[in-house]
Amino acid sequence: xxxxxxxxxxxxxxxxxxxxxxxxxxxxxxxxxxxxxxxxxxxxxxxxxxxxxxxxxxxxxxxxxxxxxxxxxxxxxxxxxxxxxxxxxxxxxxxxxxxxxxxxxxxxxxxxxxxxxxxxxxxxxxxxxxxxxxxxxxxxxxxxxxxxxxxxxxxxxxxxxxxxxxxxxxxxxxxxxxxxxxxxxxxxxxxxxxxxxxxxxxxxxxxxxxxxxxxxxxxxxxxxxxxxxxxxxxxxxxxxxxxxxxxxxxxxxxxxxxxxxxxxxxxxxxxxxxxxxxxxxxxxxxxxxxxxxxxxxxxxxxxxxxxxxxxxxxxxxxxxxxx
Ligand SMILES: [Zn+2]
Ligand SMILES: [Zn+2]
Numbered sequence: 001x002x003x004x005x006x007x008x009x010x011x012x013x014x015x016x017x018x019x020x021x022x023x024x025x026x027x028x029x030x031x032x033x034x035x036x037x038x039x040x041x042x043x044x045x046x047x048x049x050x051x052x053x054x055x056x057x058x059x060x061x062x063x064x065x066x067x068x069x070x071x072x073x074x075x076x077x078x079x080x081x082x083x084x085x086x087x088x089x090x091x092x093x094x095x096x097x098x099x100x101x102x103x104x105x106x107x108x109x110x111x112x113x114x115x116x117x118x119x120x121x122x123x124x125x126x127x128x129x130x131x132x133x134x135x136x137x138x139x140x141x142x143x144x145x146x147x148x149x150x151x152x153x154x155x156x157x158x159x160x161x162x163x164x165x166x167x168x169x170x171x172x173x174x175x176x177x178x179x180x181x182x183x184x185x186x187x188x189x190x191x192x193x194x195x196x197x198x199x200x201x202x203x204x205x206x207x208x209x210x211x212x213x214x215x216x217x218x219x220x221x222x223x224x225x226x227x228x229x230x231x232x233x234x235x236x237x238x239x240x241x242x243x244x245x246x247x248x249x250x251x252x253x254x255x256x257x258x259x260x261x262x263x264x265x266x267x268x269x270x271x272x273x274x275x276x277x278x279x280x281x282x283x284x285x286x287x288x289x290x291x292x293x294x295x296x297x298x299x300x301x302x303x304x305x306x307x308x309x310x311x312x313x314x315x316x317x318x319x320x321x322x323x
Pocket of ligand 2: 085089090122190268272
């Protein structure tokens with residue numbers, strides 16, 4: 001063997017080639033250049049819906065309208081967390097085809113686009129979390145972009161079919177995805193009709209169709225929007241880290257209460273397959289309690305559990321000071 005050859009220093013040309021290869025590799029793994037333009041025309045209904053909250057001063061308030069607002073909030077937060085997130089994105093339990101449609105429809109009435117679009121983007125978030133290609137990372141792209149800028153971008157309107165092939169095969173889900181306004185319009189019409197009916201049969205309640213539409217649909221939809229968005233923005237910034245995950249996810253009790261369990265986001269990034277995001281009994285996870293009840297009625301089954309070694313890992317703890 002020619003030892004002289006084996007130990008010879010690489011030539012200058014060779015070193016330059018190596019440096020060029022490394023630079024090319026780095027640019028491949030770097031952020032794809034993200035076009036951060038907002039498609040204002042397409043976002044007009046979203047903006048108008050926000051402005052419509054001011055109509056509360058026109059239609060007034062009644063306890064029945066506030067109750068409708070709370071029920072519509074709770075139902076849709078549950079729909080989003082249980083179905084769009086834990087079922088369609090992570091397959092953390094099983095259900096029948098008809099019940100998966102019911103879940104998709106309830107969550108779809110939150111006007112956060114279709115189940116396939118939502119889940120495909122969310123799967124990407126887990127693959128790339130807090131890396132440059134994570135489209136809603138507050139670490140990479142700032143608070144407002146992660147909260148509500150990213151989905152107003154023309155590029156992010158597309159559903160990545162390859163990321164959601166397992167559910168793409170269902171035509172009824174594709175229908176909801178292609179026509180995401182159907183479910184929210186059904187809810188809006190229902191609220192208006194309910195208000196008109198109550199005004200007729202129980203005028204003493206002091207409500208009517210417009211009031212129920214504004215409180216039961218508009219106000220509750222805006223509230224659901226911003227607690228959902230807060231998981232993308234705040235749950236990667238505010239709270240405690242129990243697990244040393246590759247991202248900056250946090251556990252946050254306030255967000256967990258508002259989102260019915262999604263605030264245990266650091267737990268979730270550590271083990272996304274689990275149907276439960278509050279890993280320990282003291283971590284309140286309302287979605288999981290409801291899923292458990294649904295499983296008693298055999299509407300869903302095979303709820304995925306957190307492995308024992310991960311629970312132990314969490315007990316040993318890895319904590320950064322709260323921010
Ligand atoms: Zn996350
Ligand atoms: Zn997730």
